Amino acid sequence: MSLSILIRLKNKEHFIGFTLQSILDFCPPDSEIIILNDNSDQKTIEKVQLFKELNYKIINCSNKLYSPGKFLNYGFSKCSNDVVLTLSSHVEIISKIDLKTISNYLKKYVAVFGKQAPIYHGKKINPRYVWSHFKNKKIENMYSDSEQRYFLHNAFCFYNKNYLLKNPFREDLSGKEDRYWVNNEVSKGNSFLYDNELVCSHFYTSAGATWLGVS
Template sequence: MKISIVIRAFNEEQHIGRLLYGISKQDYPEPEVILVDSGSTDRTLEIASQFPVKIVHIKPEDFTFGRSLNMGVAASSGELVVLISAHCYPVFPDWLDLLTQPFNVKEVALSYGKQRGGESNHYSEHQFFRKYFPDNSVLQQAHPYSHNANAAIRRKLWEAHPYDENLTGLEDLAWSSWAMDSGYEIAYVAEAEVIHQHNETMPQVFNRYKREAIALKQILPNSTFTFGLFLRKWLGNTLYDLNQARREKVFVKQFGSIFQFRLMQYWGTYRGYHFAGKIDAQLHRAFYYPANILENKVAKSRNVEKIDYTQETNFL
């Protein structure tokens, strides 16, 4: 079964080389790789050109998350299309094989894999990854949650239902909800692990959760997020993270980061839910082009040698 990989990128010179190197080390032979670039002004395209990559361009003024994905999938030729963020990279050489194995079941429309943070991620984001991407696989998921930073879909189903180009985010949730409503299945593959690197400022954290909340309100128009819920979510998750940090003996080091991240996360969510402005191309650009460019479990080990990224510097 032919596989295509679609990557969305904007000014990803710090990360794109590592991702493409990791793809080159996969056990799966020569997948088609498509990079959708939305106007990078750094060395992203220069670095990508050192690998066998097909580059698709989208103008910044035309960018939406769904539109860039649709352009990438449209340019692909695989029966399965893997979607991965430019600031992710696979941990193991069997990542691609494992992520696409669930499609041996014809009812599976989408699979997605585990995410863990890198050294630059905020402490609370590591807790988010642990909660939403557990260590155990679920090959017939009971809910529509998915994440396009590390996922795969059937191309023929995308042809029947492309990604929503008007959403300010969560186009993955909208698509997976459609798939489940249409009778298809979603699989979560914990062993198909990637490192998802973020190095966000607090205003960028606020911005991300605000745009996702605007999108969620579009997807679920009857949903609400009251000020009381904001307070409960912020305080509850802050206390949880602080307790985790205490157990991991990093309480003092991480106190400020935890307090600020959870505040920006849920205040952004609250403001997004109560956004009353016009959702247009200008809003999309404002979100994507910033002014300045549960439990403490021990992760299961795998008897598979990790990809050695020390040679990846040759491409930087």
């Protein structure tokens, strides 16, 4: 049993090293890393290349027809393992990933996502807006009162590869493909889990839609 980790990357020179080091520190040592590179600059690629001990593959993707769902669906098709972690290129995992536990969860749930702690220029900030969803308890089928729909977040989320490929993300959306996907799943009678014991730091970037209203 092993883990595939799917990362979408575009010019995260100052963050991708933290992401990859946290994979070394907290994920199974034989994890497969698929990096979907969206025309990143050379400095960003050089940071990835520092991590020679990791089993990573860089796949260069054209951004001409980009959508988050399209990139992720393509990435899942390139993963070798049954369990896939979608991971932002500007997060840092800070809790041990127990693959056996995750695998057992995915026998019951269509997705399992973890807690994200917002980090603004090195400082942990009070969670508000989207960050207020990340509670200190496990929640089945988390519902967002602010968004008026079920809430899932792909920055740190586990899926079963084969299930996702049969039930892919929508490719016509410019964002929040995770929310649309999970609301459709719940409408079919399926469940998902938020596990607060799975934790990552999520770093501020000026281009990140998740951070609108924070900076």
